Amino acid sequence: MNDTAAIFDQGEYNFAYxxxxxxxxxxxxxxxxxAIPGYQVPFASREMPMPYGWGTGGVxxxxxxxxxxxxxxxxxxxSDDTTNAVSLRGFFEKTAGVRTTYxxxxxxxxxxxxxxxxxxxxxxxxxxxQVPIPEPLRFLxxxxxxxxxxHALEDYGLMHVKLYEDIAKNxxxxxxxxxxxxxxxxxxxxxxxxxKFDNPKIDQMAALQLYGAGREKRIYAxxxxxxxxxxxxxxxxFEIQKFxxxxxxxxxxxxxxxxxxxxxxxxxxxxCSDSDFCEERRAEGHxxxxxxxxxxxxxGGIQPEETAR
Amino acid sequence: MYVAVKGGEKxxxxxxxxxxxxxxxxxxxxxLTLDQIAQQLAHSVARVMGEGSLYDETxxxxxxxxxxxxxxxxxxxxxxxxTTLPRFGYxxxxxxxxxxxxxxxxxxxxxxxxxxxxxxxFDYSHRLLDFALAAEDDGVELPVETAPTLNDAMxxxxxxxxxxxxxxxxxxxxxDAPVGDLTREPLSFPADRDLRLQNLARGDxxxxxxxxxxxxxxxxxxxxxxxEIRYGEVEVEFFAEELGFAVTLGTIKVTECQMxxxxxxxxxxxxxxxxxxxxxxxxxxxxAMSMAMVDRSMRVHELGEEQTAPxxxxxxxxxxxxxxxxxxxxxxxxxxxxxxxxxxxxxxRRMRAExxxxxxxxxxxxxxxxxxx
Numbered sequence: 001m002n003d004t005a006a007i008f009d010q011g012e013y014n015f016a017y018x019x020x021x022x023x024x025x026x027x028x029x030x031x032x033x034x035a036i037p038g039y040q041v042p043f044a045s046r047e048m049p050m051p052y053g054w055g056t057g058g059v060x061x062x063x064x065x066x067x068x069x070x071x072x073x074x075x076x077x078x079s080d081d082t083t084n085a086v087s088l089r090g091f092f093e094k095t096a097g098v099r100t101t102y103x104x105x106x107x108x109x110x111x112x113x114x115x116x117x118x119x120x121x122x123x124x125x126x127x128x129x130q131v132p133i134p135e136p137l138r139f140l141x142x143x144x145x146x147x148x149x150x151h152a153l154e155d156y157g158l159m160h161v162k163l164y165e166d167i168a169k170n171x172x173x174x175x176x177x178x179x180x181x182x183x184x185x186x187x188x189x190x191x192x193x194x195x196k197f198d199n200p201k202i203d204q205m206a207a208l209q210l211y212g213a214g215r216e217k218r219i220y221a222x223x224x225x226x227x228x229x230x231x232x233x234x235x236x237x238f239e240i241q242k243f244x245x246x247x248x249x250x251x252x253x254x255x256x257x258x259x260x261x262x263x264x265x266x267x268x269x270x271x272c273s274d275s276d277f278c279e280e281r282r283a284e285g286h287x288x289x290x291x292x293x294x295x296x297x298x299x300g301g302i303q304p305e306e307t308a309r
Numbered sequence: 310m311y312v313a314v315k316g317g318e319k320x321x322x323x324x325x326x327x328x329x330x331x332x333x334x335x336x337x338x339x340x341l342t343l344d345q346i347a348q349q350l351a352h353s354v355a356r357v358m359g360e361g362s363l364y365d366e367t368x369x370x371x372x373x374x375x376x377x378x379x380x381x382x383x384x385x386x387x388x389x390x391x392t393t394l395p396r397f398g399y400x401x402x403x404x405x406x407x408x409x410x411x412x413x414x415x416x417x418x419x420x421x422x423x424x425x426x427x428x429x430x431f432d433y434s435h436r437l438l439d440f441a442l443a444a445e446d447d448g449v450e451l452p453v454e455t456a457p458t459l460n461d462a463m464x465x466x467x468x469x470x471x472x473x474x475x476x477x478x479x480x481x482x483x484x485d486a487p488v489g490d491l492t493r494e495p496l497s498f499p500a501d502r503d504l505r506l507q508n509l510a511r512g513d514x515x516x517x518x519x520x521x522x523x524x525x526x527x528x529x530x531x532x533x534x535x536x537e538i539r540y541g542e543v544e545v546e547f548f549a550e551e552l553g554f555a556v557t558l559g560t561i562k563v564t565e566c567q568m569x570x571x572x573x574x575x576x577x578x579x580x581x582x583x584x585x586x587x588x589x590x591x592x593x594x595x596x597a598m599s600m601a602m603v604d605r606s607m608r609v610h611e612l613g614e615e616q617t618a619p620x621x622x623x624x625x626x627x628x629x630x631x632x633x634x635x636x637x638x639x640x641x642x643x644x645x646x647x648x649x650x651x652x653x654x655x656x657x658r659r660m661r662a663e664x665x666x667x668x669x670x671x672x673x674x675x676x677x678x679x680x681x682x
Contacts, residue, residue, distance in 0.1 A: 077648045273651075
């Protein structure tokens, strides 16, 4: 991306890369998606200068809704400084010149891959998801012609059979991420590969959620305060993952944790997946059981003063 | 020792610097010029122009240089550039009967009006390494005999067959009918033939080659004959609304392949030969032929044939032919996935614990029973 920076600076590309007609086309798809929550709207996805599968859908959605006054937060796996988040944030810094941030509360647009921030989002924020396979029925039925029909007829028997078979075979539903949900009592939707831990956050969220799948050319949306229910059975209710330890660095409980292997002798610790949430807690003085451990020194990542942007 | 996947900014910048250094290689060796690539690696350039869907030899040579010869990466660079270009409109259909032909062969006729023109080809060459090439002299013009002019009428073989009624006619087209364009509208199924051909023209050469090959080995046989393959220059015209007539924008080099396939006939149609069509930028005969065979294979429903093989499955072929999409999604597995993996770890640990617990219970039960006996 460094090599192309000079080209953007010369004004050869439009604000946020895409031309205005393309953005308008994408915004139309977004509006349709909002009008029919959970419905996958086909759109003429463009080729982007990053590979398919690396966030082209999310990037196109973000590019289409971004204004000059927006403040953008970019996360991957819950963290702002994972490699691809760094690369995509750099893309918008170069092509749109918008303000960026690591702080969840400060951002007006948050683009994410595989996580939803721990902190509750507000009505004036938009959460943009990068989606690899938008079709929740794809692994049950590979044909698009068939799955579209199933959605149209609200024929989700196949999905319930799959979940039932999981329980019959394993004693529980063996889906841990990309756990299917039903939106507004109508469409079954893939919440993108976020762990099912995040599913309850999608329900009645104050912020607008936009889902972009570039390679598969689909956009879908969940308007603020929409009912989103994770599929389950009365006798096997939906459950989220629980961690038996708090975050090793900030001591947070009831958050999603990453397991970090500390050495080759089985040493490991659990830390917040949401790195901004963890840093904020540590700045407030919360300390986890491993915070003073020298082995954990390099895990804490960047210091709070470095994150100010 | 665990190396964190986090902390990317500096690492990315350093990695890109190292890539630039590796790309350039030993600086005592002269850097490749774009002319050298465009002239001497013409087949690479043609392939990238086709799969990148942009006809520009210089930009393509740049993409090949920048990608260190990785042709799919080069096509990706070209695609990412072309997507930003404004769309003025669509050209008039090119007329390959008016082609300035450099090569034209037919496998179905020994001789035919206009003759067989071999042109530049690897065919009939012995694949022996030419060690003299390793020390090739610069600037020596090779004397070559070429036909002085190619003004003879050179009708297309399919037109010759068509005159006899043996070849299915080209489908009726509505003048001014909108052109399908999968770069502007998302592909939906069932896709019409114009979209299918567009998809194949942009598709991966290797993928189409393998599919075409599979039809020859019995997975949806089409009994193809290479009716005609022609390569040369054609004019591209654009109808300018302001002027009220078509103006020539320039010329492009294309390879066209018309496959002639058997058709047994059905209740509705008499037995006849059917077409498979391939058209690609530059001299990329392997792909033009593969494209024509796969195009014919995907016409099963239209011709009332039975669908049995992957090459006949429109949705399967069109969804997986694009190598930019394919390479992106396959390679995205390099991105961190530890959040999802954590969820899987948790599940596998739990299932293992349950499995061992159950086994221990069973063992204990058996032991207790044995003790009781």
